[in-house]
Amino acid sequence: MAQKQNRSRYAILGILSYRPMSGYDVQKFFADIAGFWQESYGQIYPNLRQLLAEGLVSKQVEEREKGPNRHVYALTAVGQQELHTWLQQTAEPLPVRNELLLKLIFGHEAGPAATRRQLETYREQITADMGNLRIVEAWQEAQMDEGDPHALYRRMAVRHALRTNQALLIWCDECLAELEELVIE
Amino acid sequence: MAQKQNRSRYAILGILSYRPMSGYDVQKFFADIAGFWQESYGQIYPNLRQLLAEGLVSKQVEEREKGPNRHVYALTAVGQQELHTWLQQTAEPLPVRNELLLKLIFGHEAGPAATRRQLETYREQITADMGNLRIVEAWQEAQMDEGDPHALYRRMAVRHALRTNQALLIWCDECLAELEELVIE
DNA sequence: GGAGTCATGTAACTTGTTACATGATTGA
DNA sequence: TCAATCATGTAACAAGTTACATGACTCC
Numbered sequence: 001m002a003q004k005q006n007r008s009r010y011a012i013l014g015i016l017s018y019r020p021m022s023g024y025d026v027q028k029f030f031a032d033i034a035g036f037w038q039e040s041y042g043q044i045y046p047n048l049r050q051l052l053a054e055g056l057v058s059k060q061v062e063e064r065e066k067g068p069n070r071h072v073y074a075l076t077a078v079g080q081q082e083l084h085t086w087l088q089q090t091a092e093p094l095p096v097r098n099e100l101l102l103k104l105i106f107g108h109e110a111g112p113a114a115t116r117r118q119l120e121t122y123r124e125q126i127t128a129d130m131g132n133l134r135i136v137e138a139w140q141e142a143q144m145d146e147g148d149p150h151a152l153y154r155r156m157a158v159r160h161a162l163r164t165n166q167a168l169l170i171w172c173d174e175c176l177a178e179l180e181e182l183v184i185e
Numbered sequence: 186m187a188q189k190q191n192r193s194r195y196a197i198l199g200i201l202s203y204r205p206m207s208g209y210d211v212q213k214f215f216a217d218i219a220g221f222w223q224e225s226y227g228q229i230y231p232n233l234r235q236l237l238a239e240g241l242v243s244k245q246v247e248e249r250e251k252g253p254n255r256h257v258y259a260l261t262a263v264g265q266q267e268l269h270t271w272l273q274q275t276a277e278p279l280p281v282r283n284e285l286l287l288k289l290i291f292g293h294e295a296g297p298a299a300t301r302r303q304l305e306t307y308r309e310q311i312t313a314d315m316g317n318l319r320i321v322e323a324w325q326e327a328q329m330d331e332g333d334p335h336a337l338y339r340r341m342a343v344r345h346a347l348r349t350n351q352a353l354l355i356w357c358d359e360c361l362a363e364l365e366e367l368v369i370e
Numbered sequence: 371g372g373a374g375t376c377a378t379g380t381a382a383c384t385t386g387t388t389a390c391a392t393g394a395t396t397g398a
Numbered sequence: 399t400c401a402a403t404c405a406t407g408t409a410a411c412a413a414g415t416t417a418c419a420t421g422a423c424t425c426c
Contacts, residue, residue, distance in 0.1 A: 006385075007284060014291040024405050033290075036283045040387055045407055068393080068405045080294075087295035090306050091285040095415095098221045099192060100276040101345055105218075106199040107338035109265075110272035115338070121275050152367070153292035153300070156360050160286055160353070167352035168345070175341050182337070191413075209377050225415055230379055253377045253421080280387095 008043040009051065013075065013083040016057060018150060020074035023048055034136045034158050035129070048073055056082055104175075112179050119179075123172040126165045133162050193228040194236065198260065198268040201242060203335055205259035208233055219321045219343050220314070233258055241267055297364050304364070308357045311350045318347050 015021065015029055023044045030039050048071075051057045056079030062070040075083070100122055107115040137158045143151035200206060200214055208229045215224045233256075236242045241264030247255040260268070285307055292300040322343045328336035 007282065007287070008386080011287055014287065014294070017291060017294045022405075023407085036281055036286045038280055038282070041407075042387060042389095042409090043385080064405095068407095070405070083291070083294065087288055087291055088299055091288050091303055093310055094282065094284055095223055096221055097192065097223070097279065097414095098345075099279055101221045101342040102192070102196055102199065103272055103276050105335065105338045105342050106202060106268070106272055107341075108334045109199070109202045109268065114273055118276055125278055149293045150290065152363065153290045156292075156363070157286040157290050159359070160283075160356055163352040163356040164349050167348040171345055171348040174344070178337065178341070193414080207377075208379085226379070227381090227415060227417095228413080249377095253379095255377070 008039055008047050010086050012047055013079055016075040020072050022070045022072050112183050116179050119172050119175055126168055130165050133158055193224055193232050195271050197232055198264055201260040205257050207255045207257050221342055297368050301364050304357050304360050311353055315350050318343055
């Protein structure tokens with residue numbers, strides 16, 4: 001019955017399957033990857049400690065003359081097993097809470113001008129996001145050429161966002177047109 | 186500095202701008218609306234009490250012979266003002282954590298068969314979802330015809346999901362094709 | 371008779387973020 | 399000189415879900 005989720009735990013195990021990393025590296029990896037996942041230090045460090053205690057990861061301290069030492073964590077065989085088990089389970093659709101849509105359905109209360117502004121801002125955000133995504137996509141393709149076996153999958157993730165954004169630009173225009181009609185009538 | 190979010194608070198204020206409702210009604214409204222927002226009783230009841238204490242909503246008890254009384258809450262002028270202020274502020278893109286994509290980028294570790302299974306399940310979920318969305322869309326259109334001024338906006342929200350899902354079906358096929366190639370080579 | 375709906379509400383828990391503390395190095 | 403990056407970690411908080419308690423009515 002007890003539904004322990006703790007997705008951070010598996011995100012960390014997963015990324016350590018790429019290669020051994022420090023907590024700092026883990027944070028950076030997700031920050032760079034393109035927006036569909038993030039981890040904060042407040043999750044990463046306690047989770048790494050926990051994973052170490054459970055024997056799912058091992059730790060090696062890299063001595064450095066300057067600044068704090070790097071604590072590099074690697075997946076153990078047990079950790080890999082746990083990761084595998086999790087990967088076989090169907091990803092369940094997480095409950096979404098979309099604030100833009102929430103504001104949108106109160107559009108009658110907000111007024112058409114405010115609603116139009118929301119949509120236009122959203123449109124700009126999406127456009128900007130797509131610029132970044134195309135850069136990341138190209139970067140993943142470069143990694144593929146270099147023989148990184150993970151890059152193909154990361155490119156899929158990037159394209160998920162690209163496809164979605166593409167569709168949402170059309171949606172924005174559709175909505176803006178509908179609002180125009182409302183104002184004219 | 187203090188970044189109080191509490192989106193439940195505004196979700197509740199917003200929905201009370203449609204019409205006075207009980208906590209039970211609020212939950213049901215979001216459950217019915219089509220998946221881009223939900224509220225649990227654990228959020229609704231304490232928030233309603235808080236909003237009442239702050240004078241943003243008023244409460245009226247409907248006596249009923251059988252079962253518990255209905256506590257019906259209505260937006261006050263102050264509450265409407267607070268809602269307005271919130272509606273004018275740009276909706277910030279919430280940080281997403283997409284579990285499917287997380288599993289996907291560990292596809293090399295999971296193996297092509299497991300990855301294919303994930304994508305196929307996702308595809309089925311989306312297809313099923315679109316069926317529901319089309320029903321909700323039709324329902325919103327019926328409400329529009331009946332003169333509900335909010336229905337146009339709710340239809341926009343539904344179409345947001347329809348457009349997204351449409352794009353993601355194409356994305357799924359694209360990914361599945363790419364996986365096929367991987368296996369063949 | 372059993373499932374579902376109506377209807378209130380709370381307590382325990384999980385999950386996650388933000389801000390802070392600390393401090394050196396590097397590059398514009 | 400100022401911002402960014404490297405690097406560890408914790409404490410306080412916010413947000414939200416789930417499960418429970420309670421109980422009647424209605425429809426199949």
